[in-house]
Amino acid sequence: MKGFVLKPSRNLLGEGDRTKCGDRAAGGGNTLRFAPGPSTIPKQGLARILAFALALVATPALADSNLPAAKWANEQLPDPRQEAEARTLMLTLRCIVCQGQSIADSDAELAGDMRAMVRTRIAAGEKPEAIRQWLIERYGQWVSYKPLVEPMTWPLWLAPLVLLGLGAFLARGRFRRHR
Amino acid sequence: MKRFWLWAPLAGFVIFFGVVAFGLIRPDNRQIASQMVGKPLPAFDLPAGAPGRTGFSSKDLQGEGPRLLNVFASWCVPCIAEAPVLMQLKNQGVTIDAIAIRDRPEDVATFLARNGDPYDKIGSDTASRVQLAMGSSGVPETFVIDAKGVIRHQHIGDIRPEDVPEILAQLEKAR
The missing domain is CATH 1.20.5 (Single alpha-helices involved in coiled-coils or other helix-helix interfaces)
Incomplete structure (x- = not known):
């Protein structure tokens, strides 16, 4: 596999579900990532690369639930002021699955559920800082990107x-x- | 004094290098422990997670315990690996309840038919609400709940055979 830096899927080791990540903008959702090296691919490696490409398509099927995204996970609130409030908060909350992304950016299902929760509670009139505090009580200060x-x-x-x-x-x- | 200033940048670099090397060598830990351990289980009232079962409410755990609360899903691969171990715990007399995350009752039924059914009650949490309220960060996760309904221990990831003594010890501690 010369020319490729591989980070293999951990699905088979039983950790795939916990580490499945993706960028919402990029529409990703794979546990597999690779960084292409020099563009010339040796011929004998082609079969391997093909198998690898197949694996790319095959593994994520098991790491996702069969349910559609929750209501309000990917929909904006009808009230623009409330949506802006929710959005500001979502940008400063860390996704628990994709730990380097905010829930506004993450493609993980749990992040979708967190966005749905934030929007529902904002729509119900809850203050953003109260929602932040609620999450900090459960996941620690770590879940908030807002520096103290x-x-x-x-x-x-x-x-x-x-x-x-x-x-x-x-x-x-x-x-x-x-x- | 002049000699000190001559070596100061190198000393600064060595400190910087040490900090970075320490961060790189230290094993990666991405587990997020729930801050709810030691606090009462959040109130919930979930519909049945599998066909023909009753729903699952946090009130069901009052005065019953200690019990295990397993957070799982039919679409979760490590949950399959964990199933025989949960069965073994059940056979040892441990009561296990479950919350199925983002799941459909018929899928849960298929999962249980294939991998065994160690569960007393199964609730269905379709939008991960209870999971978030418990500070759980993925599937599978298992919590020890005592008779007062307080969360006493969290096990992150699948319970492997080697984890069983620890789980039993935590259950004993919660008695």
Whole structure:
């Protein structure tokens, strides 16, 4: 498999269902990913690549439920103000399956169910921050992308000030020498 | 003093390199533990997950316990691997209830006919509502629920034969 970097599906090891991810915009949904290397494909590798391509099509069938997406998972709320509120919140909530994506971006079914939950609750008049808090109570601070000001994140907030200060100090030294 | 400033960038780089190397070498852990362990099970009232069964409500667990609550689905591959182990637990006298995630009763019936039916009650959670309320992040997952209806333990992923002693110990602890 020269020229290919493979990250094999973990379906057979029994973890496929928990790791199935995809980008909504890209319409993905595979546990398999590969990064093509040089464009020349050796001939003897063709059969393997074909088998691999077949596997790409075959595996995800087992990793998805047979139910359609929940109501409001992919539909906007009729009230634009509420939809905007829901959207802002969804962009700052982490998908529990695809852990690097927000639920607004993720193609995972659980993310769809989370979007449906957010929209239903916003439509019922619940405040976005209350919904965020509800999820944090269940999954930990980790589920929210919104950065907090707390002892753990102080270095994060202070770093720009410290770096600016350091820069000013160094620049001052420079100017003095040139004078 | 001048010598210190000469070596400072290298020292900074070594620290940076160490942090990055530590992050790369440390095993990848993508499991998300539920923060609901130690808290009461959220209230729910689910319709029957399989034909000919009763529905499943959180009230059913009051005063009964400790029991296992298995979050599963007929479309979930590891759940098939887990089925014989759950059967073994049932044969050892453990009561197991289940919540079927995003599933159809007829599919659950097929799954149970093929892989065995260790379940007392089965609820159907078509939009993952109860799953989210419990802080569960996928299928399969298994929770130990005590007689007061409090979640005492969460097992993430399929229960393998080697996990059985831990599950039994957690059930004993929840007694």
